[in-house]
Structure formats: structure tokens, C-alpha cells
Amino acid sequence: MIVKSKTKPLLLHQLEALLNRIPDNHSKRRYIEEDYAKQRAGYKGEKSLEYHLSYLPEKDYYIFHDLRLSAGKHYFQIDILILTPFFISILEVKNISGSLYFNPVFTQLVRTIEDTEEGFPDPVKQVKRQAYHLKSWIEEQRFPVPPIEPLVVIGNERSVIKFHPRDKINPQLVIPSSEIPYKINYFINKYKTEAYSTRQLKKLITKLEISHTPLLTEILQRYQISPAELKQGVQCQKCFSFPMIRMHGRWICSACKHLSKDGHIQSLQDYSLLIDQSISNAQAKEYLGIESRDTVKRLLQSVSGKKEGVRRGTKYALDFFIDKPSSLH
Template sequence: MIEPRNKTLLFTAYQRLLLRVNPAYPKRAEIEKDLENLKIGFKGEYRIDQAIKETHFTDAFYVLPNVELKVSPHRRIEIDTLILTERFICIFEVKNLKGTLKFNENPYSLHQTINGKTYSYPCPQQQTLRAADSLHYWLRQQFKINLPIQIAIVLPNPNVLIETAPTKVKLLSPREIPLFLQGLDTHSKIVSGNHLKQIVSTIKRENSPFNIFPLAEKYNIPINHLRTGIVCPCGGNGIRTTQRTWICTRCKETIKKAIENTLFDWFLLYKSSISHKECSNLLQIQNRNTVTKILKNMKLEATGSTRSRLYHYDYKKDLVKQEASLVNLIYV
């Protein structure tokens, strides 16, 4: 079973940030570049997932993307792709780099040369070795087992030349993944199918990826540099034409889920909480009862007294209650 890589929310956040940020903001080019790198990285990860699907595993297997575990009070690990079977565990560190790569040791580093310019990065060999050592420790502490852990660095970009290869970690292209994994699948069984399910469930429960939201904080963008109101996906402003309808002033199309998407923008971009006044200013709705109903019909945790009340969003949950249709609350 392969867990999907859910990058849709992050893509959406970047796209909405570019729609709402001031066109003259100095870091706009940086945001655009980061979005492009995100797209490139996702394409590389997709190629890896497709290669894993081509693998003929003997028994049940689980593939968990983007795993972050706290293995001890003072150590956390990040794993791009974690593969678990009854016979072995495999860690893939994915580096979607191009150009000429030189893996240095003593001390560990990675040098990338593109068009005559050289860039230095933390060494993925060291990162992968550290992740394997930490996961070994965590498994012994949690389950008293010693599953063999194999590691590899995967380079999805075909436009890469290796000047100096790492000596302790294997390099793979996506095409090499199926045979590499099938070679590992010859180990004897170490755990039962039920025991493996228990391990996977524990990892998924304790997985705590870094929360990048609200995205504006990453780029130190002040709130007054972001547009308020209803914004169409095409970039035009929304104008309210009826009690429940907003039309884009640019493309003239009806803006679907105008309120829901605008409030979602707030939590993805601005802050993890919102006050009654902030919601009123954001949606440009002055009727206090209407704003109150909107906030209460969302999956938000309220704190504070009536005057200072804040509504907090949990990024692991849906924003809108299933039975609620926020547009139906707009009656003035």
C-alpha cells in the first residue's frame, strides 16, 4: 500500500499567496521560484512512486512519504520515502538535482555545479545514515525488533552527472528502484503481517511533519501587503451581485465557494487564528450576526471572552463542517 503524497494544499497555498501578495513585493520572485521548485520536486517524487509500484514484492508492503519522527527527546528525523515490509525497511532520500554532483566526505558535504557556478548543500549521505541509525534506535525502543534497514539516495533528474559518488550509500535512478527493492526482498521474514501493521500504524500516528502554514510568515510578509476580500482564481476581484453570489470583475465568472476559499486563504497565508473583526474586514461583511454565524459553522476552536474571542484552526482537520453551507448564511 502506497500512501499518497498530498502536496495539493501546499500548491494551493503558494498559488493563493501569489494572487494576494502585492505585485511589487520584493520577495515575489523568491515565492515564484519556490513554487516552481515544489512542482519539480513533486514530479520527481511521482516518478519514484511509480517505480515502487512496478516492484514485485513477495509480501505486503507499505510506503509512507514525508515521515518526521521524534525518536528521542533531542533527536528528530525526516525521511522522504519510507518502505516497510515483513523482511526489511528501506529509506529513500530524494534529491531532484541537476548538473554535476560531488559527494564529499570528512567532512560530509554535497557540491553541485551548474553552468560554472558551484553550490554547497548538506550531504544527503550523512542525512540518510543518520536517519537509518535513528530509526533503528526507535524500533528497538518501541517494538524490541531489529529489522534490517537499507538506504539509498534517489536522483530523479536525468540531467545529472556524478563526479564523485558517495561511498556508504547507494545512488539510484527511478528505473533502478524495482530491481533494487526486489533484491532486498530475499531476506527472511523478521515480523508478522499483523506486527508490521502495528509498526506502520504507530509511525503514522507519531508522524508530525513540519507545519509550513501560515505561508506569509515564511517570507515575512506583513498582512497589509496581502489583498483582502474575495479574489477569483484568475486574479480578479470578486463583487457581490446577489445575497449569495460573487462575480469576478475580470473574467465575469461566478466565484465558487467564495467565502470558504477566502477564509481558507486566511489560515493558509495570514494566521492560524482569526478574530471577529478580522473576519469582517477580510470578507468585507459588516453584519455582526452574519460573521458570527460563519465562524461558528466552521471547525474552529474558540478561546477568550466575547470581546476578545479568537477562532483557531487545526491544520489537520477540514475547515468547513460537512452539514454547513456558508453561502447560505449570507442574507444581508
């Protein structure tokens, strides 16, 4: 069963918000658009794997997408983790097109497309490192360590996968997405000893859920953009112009006259993705373009379940994109 489903990555949300808020003629826009296209393609590639994963019997497998765990000073992220009582398999998904050659000498992936070669870090080395970190993490949580089977999955079904004739390792670890059910079935036949009782398995599932720490990139710092360069105010969701004006309890677009009761929600989501995950009344007044402190207070209270501080130091939490644990227990 799916414990942690595949959702749109936070970085993709952030890039969309950033493209929405920077001017069309901004000097960094082209680079952001290129990064957005790559992230979107990767997300689509991972989503396409859901079809192949659906062939695994729900009662026998617990599947986590985009699991990010602490490894001491650093974090490691697993694209897909498949947990069973007998073994764990972790899948590193690569949605790369072209002819893909796994070079075992230089531990490098070489992609050839339209007679142009391009080098990528070795995903096999990457997934093996993730397996090592996962083993250490499980030991730290005082659970038995089952066999861990790392796999690199090529999500683009048109890609051609190539290996050196003498390479005996990579062909066992790199598979096209269509091979997922068969490879997992192979592991089922390979491992017959239970590593976890039903009780231990449930405890480990819970521990994995609560230990997941989503990454919120400091996106403005990444592209060296200041908050002052962003478009302020509430955007019209019909004609996409800025800003809408607050009148008589509603937002009205000065360009197309579209009316909205909750236009501020999208704007506050953008704020949480780009600037900060909490906001004060004064900051919201300036950002949303509202004069009334009481109006802003009501709007913030309607979208925020948490606040800290007192009086003018009060800040409201904007936790729109915090992952919620599943309710399978």
C-alpha cells in the same frame, strides 16, 4: 500498498497562497517565486518516483511518503519509507540536475552545470542520520528494530552520477530512480528473517500514521512579511481580481461579474496557510469584507467542524490541510 500517499507539500500550498496574496510589485516577490520553482520541481521529481515504486508488489510493501516524526526536541522527515516484515528502507530523494559528484573526503555533493560548480550538503550523510533517528524512534515505541537500509535516489533521470574511483560506500547508497525496484529486490533476497509478525506490522503501521506531524512553516515570518501587506477579501476564480462582494447569498466579482457561492472557501484556506489555523468572527468579517456578523458565522460554521471559546471569544478551526489517516485497518 500505499499507506501515506504523496500529496502536495504544505510549503508548496503556502507559497502558492502567498504569491496569490502579495502585490505583483512587492520587494520579496522574486525570492518567493524562486523558492516556489525549486519546491515545485522537487515535488514533481518525487511524484515521478511513483512509477518505479509501482513495480513493487502491493501485498509485500507498505509505503509512506513525507513522514515526519519526533526525535525528542526536534523532528526528522523521511521522503519515502518502505516497510516490510523483513527490513525497512528509507529513500532520500534529490531532484538535482547536472553532473553530480559525491565527494567522500569532504562529505559533499558537487553539482556541475554549464561549467559552474555548486556545493550541496551530503545527502548520504543526511539519509544515514535519518536512519539513526528512525532506529531510535522504533526503539522508543518498543518495537523490534529491523535492518534499516538508507538510499539516496536521484530523481532527475538526465543527471550524471559520479563517484571517486576508491569510493566503496556511496556507490552502494546512491541510485537513479529507475533502480529502486532492483535495489529493493536485492534487500528482499538479503534478509530472510522476519522482524515483525503480521500483528506487529499492523501495530507499527498504525503508530507511524498517528505519529506523523506535518510541518506548517511560519511563512510570513520566513520572508519578513506582515499580514497587513497581503491582499484582503475573496478572490474571483475566473479573472483572479480582488475583492468579490457578498450579495444575496452569493459572491459577485466587481470586475467581471462572475458569481460564486463558495468563493470564501479558497480565501479561508489562504488564511489558514498564511496567518492562522483558526479565526474569529471579527477577524473573518475584516478579512472577507462582510458587514454582517450572522453571515460570517454561517460561513464559518459551514467550513469548520470545530470551534473553541464562547461568545465573542469563539474561534473556528481552519484545518483544511490536516492529513487524514488511511483506512486500511
